[in-house]
Amino acid sequence: MARNTRRAARPAPPRKTPAKGKRDTRGSRPRTRGRQLARPSAWLQEHARAALGSLGRMWRNPVANGMTAAVIAIALALPASLWMLLQNVERATAGWDAGARISVYLEPGLEAAAVERATETIAGRESVRVLERISPDEALAEFRSLAGFEDALSALDGNPLPAVVVIEPAAGTPRSASALGSLATTLDDIDGVDRIQVDLEWVERLYALLDLIERGVGLFAVLLAAGVLLIVGNTIRLDILNRRQEIEVTKLIGASDAFIRRPFLYGGLWFGLLGAVAAWLLLALTGMLLAGPTARLASAYGSGFRLSGLGGLESLGLLGAGVALGLLGSWLAVGRHLRAIEPG
Numbered sequence: 001m002a003r004n005t006r007r008a009a010r011p012a013p014p015r016k017t018p019a020k021g022k023r024d025t026r027g028s029r030p031r032t033r034g035r036q037l038a039r040p041s042a043w044l045q046e047h048a049r050a051a052l053g054s055l056g057r058m059w060r061n062p063v064a065n066g067m068t069a070a071v072i073a074i075a076l077a078l079p080a081s082l083w084m085l086l087q088n089v090e091r092a093t094a095g096w097d098a099g100a101r102i103s104v105y106l107e108p109g110l111e112a113a114a115v116e117r118a119t120e121t122i123a124g125r126e127s128v129r130v131l132e133r134i135s136p137d138e139a140l141a142e143f144r145s146l147a148g149f150e151d152a153l154s155a156l157d158g159n160p161l162p163a164v165v166v167i168e169p170a171a172g173t174p175r176s177a178s179a180l181g182s183l184a185t186t187l188d189d190i191d192g193v194d195r196i197q198v199d200l201e202w203v204e205r206l207y208a209l210l211d212l213i214e215r216g217v218g219l220f221a222v223l224l225a226a227g228v229l230l231i232v233g234n235t236i237r238l239d240i241l242n243r244r245q246e247i248e249v250t251k252l253i254g255a256s257d258a259f260i261r262r263p264f265l266y267g268g269l270w271f272g273l274l275g276a277v278a279a280w281l282l283l284a285l286t287g288m289l290l291a292g293p294t295a296r297l298a299s300a301y302g303s304g305f306r307l308s309g310l311g312g313l314e315s316l317g318l319l320g321a322g323v324a325l326g327l328l329g330s331w332l333a334v335g336r337h338l339r340a341i342e343p344g
Helices: 002-009 029-060 062-092 112-123 136-144 150-154 177-188 201-242 244-252 257-300 312-337
Strands: 102-106 128-134 164-169 193-198
Touching: 029 062, 029 257, 062 201, 062 257, 062 312, 102 112, 102 177, 112 128, 112 164, 128 136, 164 177, 177 193, 201 244, 201 257, 201 312, 244 257, 257 312
Parallel strands: none
Antiparallel strands: 102 164, 102 193, 128 164
């Protein structure tokens, strides 16, 4: 009995401690690796559950949520349609400045030799290309061909019309208003030149109008984007108020703010995505309805212009804008109203 007592009281052998600078990793590596693999899987499962849950709640109330998505679609489709129209107008007028012409009027009464020298000087410029040379006699004959001027011309003693040299900027020469003005100034310094007439002023007015419309479309898009934020934010705010008791209970059992915020953020994402898809469908339908009349109008003017819709990058941009606005609106609403809900 005493022998058994001494044997039982014998202390257990000491465990071997690892040497300094070394760690005992026996049995810990599989658990750590499993924990590392489980964390991303659990995180993805939580996000998938929140995304599907928010989509299911939207599906259970299709009328109200469908109206919200429709309003977002209209708000996205309006600036996108104006931008698409502007792009088509710019494409239709892209080649109008290619025929920019400058009429150089020589001094009336110049002798033939002086006219030839002035014309050769103008043609010798590397920045211009001569299209047509009109002598005073040719100009008078063309003027006589106009009905109603025969009696007026017969009363004149001589030919009052000057020689005209019609030119255009050479290839690679800038065709902006400032560049054409500088070219006209240099041509006006040539001996024998009376005045210069640039035939691109109406095109510059058109481009100025298009620039104004483009800025207006940008401002309009900003206003409608703010409207989308307000629509999504108000919808998420009402959802938060309707689920106030559920949020309080969830906070009582220790749920984090990120866990509570997640389904509302996915709700805003779904609203933005559905609105963007509906806006893209509206634009595609509008393009299909206008393609035929546009083609007939272009053919009546001898043009092969065809109406173009949104391309791949533009469509992705529209979808991305809808998703971004939905997420931002829901994030602003959740961040403001979720802090005001506390248990008790």
